[in-house]
Amino acid sequence: MNDVLNTPEVIRYTVLLVDDEVAILNSLKRLLRSQPYDVLLAENGQQALELLDKRPVDLVISDARMPTMDGATLLAEIHRRHPDTLRILLTGYTDMTMLAKAINEGRIYRYISKPWDDDELLLTLKQALSHQHSEKERVRLEQLTREQKDALVQLNLTLEKRVEARTGELQQTADMLDLAYEELKRSYVVSTEVFSLLINQRLPKGKQTNKTLIELVRACCSANLVEAYLAHDLTMAAALYNVGKLSWSDSMLSAPSDMLHSHDRDKYRSYPGTSESLLMSLEPMQDAARLIRHHQEHWDGGGFPDRLKGTAIPVGSRLLKLAVDFVELQCGLVLERSMNRDEVIMYLRKYGGRLYDPDMVEPFIQVCASYLTDITLADPSVQGLGTRDLKNGMVLARNLNADNGMLLLNAGKVMTTPLVDKLIAFEAMEGARYTVFVRTPEPAPA
Template structure:
């Protein structure tokens, strides 16, 4: 039996269906059918009648029915048998049985086999009959509505799964597109950076030609400065600025007289020495318009300051001197000692190191000297293991330059770390033939292709 606690459509805020419910009445007595129709007519239901179970089944085939009310006692096919057949063919239709007091066992069978929603005893109470029918139809509608909503949810879930799958593919495609864009931009940025550094090296070569420095000296000052910067755990940006300052440290020499820039420093008079060191101020002035070169120009400006405070142009001492300038001063003088720019003759490695160490705490920061000595020892062994000198006739495509390739006058031909192509090799050999010279070519052993 149905519980009287079943909520109404109004209680669950669902509107009743617009179409009138269809009720099938099945009874072999015409008077019973007439009485039921009289009770139901005021409610606006669509009422179908059948005087046998077989006739009721035929009507079910031809009409959409919401509720069946069947008498129990009928000839040929009982109400229980009829409702069982109706359940088998039309399980969604709600079924109500009319029965008498003497038919309890048959009623129980009908409830079990026919899936009866409710049964009413004869004679029925009209209010009880109408209330039972109303509740049965409401429950019928709720079942249909639940089935409709479940179907709608399943459909929406399927659409959502399809949408999510499509969206995921779009996201993956967009992500891949962005990844490719980032790689393209990174490659472009790296090319711009390499072109910029190559341009600086070319410019430093022009400075060296004008100032009488050995070819590649500024590049070696730059490399040594960067390695010392790493020893002091400077930021990547500061290390890059040190490298650029090394390449451009002699830019102010362009404006010096020829006889001065080609004269060893130990042979200069006091006035000449001051005039020479003033190139740092001129270099600073040249770079001032470049806002991004602010730190670089400061390193260059103070490169001739001394740790003891007796340097130029500001006479500052110790930690007052920018660390980049302290590093640049040592790297610059080490290369000058090795090239003969300070003394009349170039000094061998050990002698140059001794001179640097002897000026610790005087010209140079002791901590920079200490890092330099350790670094020279490390780098010396590494260079012997990783590079070798070759003649142009022994070059092969795929070899990697360990040092910049320059002419005897210091003009840059190919930058360090370039991987040689067959065209590069042909150009090198043609240049040697035209100039009647033999270039010094250093290649990285690990990069040689077999």
Template sequence: MPGIENIKHAKSPDTRGCILLVDDEPNILASLLRELRGAHQHILSATDGVNAINMMANNKVDLIVCDANMPGMSGADLLAVVQQRWPDTVRILLTGYPEHSNTIRAINEGRIYRYLTKPWNSDQLRITVNQGLALQHAQSERRRLEQINRQQYQELQELNNTLEARVVERTVELERANGELEQAHQSLQKSYVTATQVFSSLINLRLPPEKQSNAKVSSLVSAFCDKVALSEKHRQDLAIASALYNIGKLTWDDVLIAGSPDRMERNDRERYRTYPVVGESLLMSLEPANDAATIIRHHQERWDGAGFPDGLSGEAIPYGARVLKIATDYVELQMGMLLSRKLGHEEAIEAVRKYSGRLYDPALCEPYIEVMAMIESTQTSDDTVLVLDTARLEPGMVLVKDLHALSGMLLISAGKPLTERLINKLVVFEQNEDATYQLFVRVSEIED
């Protein structure tokens, strides 16, 4: 508020003050100047009332000391003018006749602060002047603060009159801004997850086609998140972790990447056990991926504590890592990435059930098995899903499963509505790759 700023930044008044000495006798003026000059640097002098009034008009005078008996305009007359035109100026009368009628008039009409008799006492003169200046400054400061107080009071009144409306208006603005920020944050997070999926498809370029597991792991984890209604934060962290869980394998040579752990030599097996730590270190510099990096580090821990890299057990293993562990094992068992032979769907489910409480969190196994069975059933019998080539696609269809190129690169993520422009680009891409794509789209979306 302006008033508050005035108080905070206002300069303190000049306590030295400005003094005007008026006397028609030069020797008296000289004596007064000698008495007061040491303590007061700004001192004016005049030898008559007319000159004194001119000086008052051109200078801010805090205190005037005036001789009572001067030719022309008497001291009483001068102080009466000063009282009318400059009432804030402290007025002191200097007289040799305290009972003189001029002194009485000065008291009555000039409303003087004090009068001193000639010859004066030096200490009394200085004390009286100093007290007069202190009074003048105190009164000036009081008026200044009163003015600020009145201004503040008026501003507070105006503020109170509009405060409720302004609070409501500001609340609406804040709610709208918070909504926009939340929406922007969610959009950014989704974009970040999508970017990791694209990056995951680049990882697949190093992996043999039969061992490109990221997309299947991501789909299974996403279905599990739906099943148990995980929070959006958990879903996003798991989406990033499932897309990039094997990023640490990029440092391997092609022979090691293509091998399965049960047939690795000791040195290769030791290197295999480091890939979760390498994956974590590659992602820790990306702040939005920090929690996902922790999940990746611990996704090979076992419920019984015999896993790696840190030998954590039970609930000491981060929840997201326990979720990812089941999904990666289930998918990699079917792709021949853990054992030298590939397991079928039922065998992989049976392995999850068998090792519940040893490798896996037992509380997660049954919900996961239900999700696995549901996905298998949907892929084989869901009549709401069509598998179409690009020639039969129509704008408005919505993709049910991620579409990957032959190289493993992600082309379109699940949930993406198909447009005519996007379909034409797929046709061109097919021709360039000399490939034929099969897309999973939902019937209900087509009808809509």
């Protein structure tokens, strides 16, 4: 059954035989009976042309010598009227003039001599018709290819227009989504800042850190201390870094971390992880929560909660650590004594490479100097010294106040040996230790 289905379809051709001798026509007809040909007969040229006008013919075999219209003339006329019809001249003698005419004007495929060899004639017809079929198929395929190409060009033009239109629609949608997402991010930032103000209500006014911390972190982001993509998460982290402290008692909230007892110290060390846990359920807060978790890690690996070290600490957490300590050291939330800003700068420099990323300390200090105009240690010519390290000629860079707030010396005062001795004696009497911020005078030109 499969063999029957796969048998190629037999192509039938129409062959027209033209000869004024009926016996030759019948002889040729018998020879072609077993072939897949529909055979037509004509006894002269005019009759042949009439048949050709009525139906398509694939191949014509014409005798050369016929009355009224010879074979060469007939084949030339057939070439003019029906150029796709193959033409073969059958001749019983060699007439070079007629043969040349048949070739030049009739464009014959071949000529066959009488008497013919049956096998040779059948082979000639088979080759001629196969060639004709191949040529027609080539022309058909070329035409189909051109039509498909034209259709493809039109389709491409249509598709390009449709894609362009659809791309425009998608771009508009994407732009709207981007705007909505940006608005959502701004809403989250605003929400976190509002919530941070609620956290501050648990603290005395002098120990409320969140607002200052948010502004300082924003200044650092604007100065490109971290990659721009971190600014959003870092701002939210600054607003909510201490949300894990909400369950603490009022006394513990306001106590310096270095003065906490053992039980409270353990609770203190858990607050970054607690803060992260409270925020992780909010998907837009997850990256900020990770920064909060690691903002108490130390550069040397001695921090908490995971004892991360060096560059294993997220860069946003490293900056948040600097900002938190800068603010909390001034609020008395780290050490027993509140530091002024210049003392905090000295502290950050001292512990760069231990608590802080050493490459981030100085850029952070420069941002602080721009953001907070009363910091003097951002000036590299200013240093903070103990009273016993003061030398003649040093100039006071900022006012020196006693612990009780009393002004001892004005900024701009030049240090002398008697003045330094008085400061040392005053320290001994008060039981205090003062850091004096001074500029070392430039050496006189030689």
